[in-house]
Amino acid sequence: MAFSDDISACARLLERGDAARFRALMAAPAPLRPKLFAIFAFNLEVARAPWVTQEPMIAEMRLQWWQDALGEIAAGDRVRRHEVVTPLADALTVQAAEDLRDLVTARRWDIYREPFTDADDFGSYLRHTSGRLLRVAAQAVGPGDSDLLEDFGSAVGLANFFAAVPALIAAGRQPLLDPSPEAIRALAERGLQQLAKARAARGDISPQAGAALLCGSAAKGVLMQAQRAPERVISGLQPASPFALRAGLLLRSFTGRW
Structure with missing residues (x-):
């Protein structure tokens, strides 16, 4: 998987939003970085989705957007154009996309106040x-x-x-x-x-x-x-x-x- 404008955008997202992980990925061998940048940029976007709004319904909609994007990748369908989703589709197998849907579901805990x-x-x-x-x-x-x-x-x-x-x-x-x-x-x-x-x-x-x-x-x-x-x-x-x-x-x- 080669570097592209989308991969560069993923790297910038991480550098701004998750600097510690960005530094760790920069320590990985260069040929491995594109896939890792895409996957960790996805995680950053999902992890912060519940925290960018005080409205639970809006947060649920944001997480559902990522669920749907992963569903497209897993189904082999035409994937929505997005600076993270597009390279993510190249980084994941069908099974990996399904597995990450569990991650998105787990992040629903972050929306609510229940312990x-x-x-x-x-x-x-x-x-x-x-x-x-x-x-x-x-x-x-x-x-x-x-x-x-x-x-x-x-x-x-x-x-x-x-x-x-x-x-x-x-x-x-x-x-x-x-x-x-x-x-x-x-x-x-x-x-x-x-x-x-x-x-x-x-x-x-x-x-x-x-x-x-x-x-x-x-x-x-x-x-x-x-x-x-x-x-x-x-x-x-x-x-x-x-x-x-x-x-x-x-x-x-x-x-x-x-």
């Missing part, structure tokens, strides 16, 4: 958003074990969710089923176990697929901080320094040890 119903509901949200995203992105550029990829992606999603908790609370949401330090620590420990399991089985993930996982390079640090000081998840985790983030990304990119 997760239970731990399984929260786990499903992480698996169908971040887990599904990283699995589809990785397998778009190379072979890799689906369960390991979704485990890794779910742990990365938990780290990102922890970082977003103060903003979610400020927006009137109830992001955590149990905000006690003990419950938060248990979640962090589970996330760390998922990361360790995936990294211990790197041999089941091709180097090409692993390049898509570089966007999770900071997840372990976030989860370890939540494990050590779970109360900071509520008040706000201390972000790593830009130098440390860039150095860690460079090291993982150079060694291939995502």
Whole structure:
């Protein structure tokens, strides 16, 4: 898949709206970037759709637009002309397009103020958003074990969710089923176990697929901080320094040890 004006537009969207992931994708081998830019730009557009309006019906319509676009890709129909959808159609298999429809459905939680119903509901949200995203992105550029990829992606999603908790609370949401330090620590420990399991089985993930996982390079640090000081998840985790983030990304990119 070659670079095009649409791929450049996807890259610009990420650079403006998700700079950390943009830097991670720039650390991937150049031939892999077009597909990754398209897939992660799609995720950015879907993730922010529930937050650009206060009207649930409008947010639902925005998510349905992406559901319909993925349906066109999955059906092999003529795909609507759009700077993200057009290259996304070239990046996805029919099955991958179907799989991403679950991601869009999971994002409906972001529209409303109701909390997760239970731990399984929260786990499903992480698996169908971040887990599904990283699995589809990785397998778009190379072979890799689906369960390991979704485990890794779910742990990365938990780290990102922890970082977003103060903003979610400020927006009137109830992001955590149990905000006690003990419950938060248990979640962090589970996330760390998922990361360790995936990294211990790197041999089941091709180097090409692993390049898509570089966007999770900071997840372990976030989860370890939540494990050590779970109360900071509520008040706000201390972000790593830009130098440390860039150095860690460079090291993982150079060694291939995502």
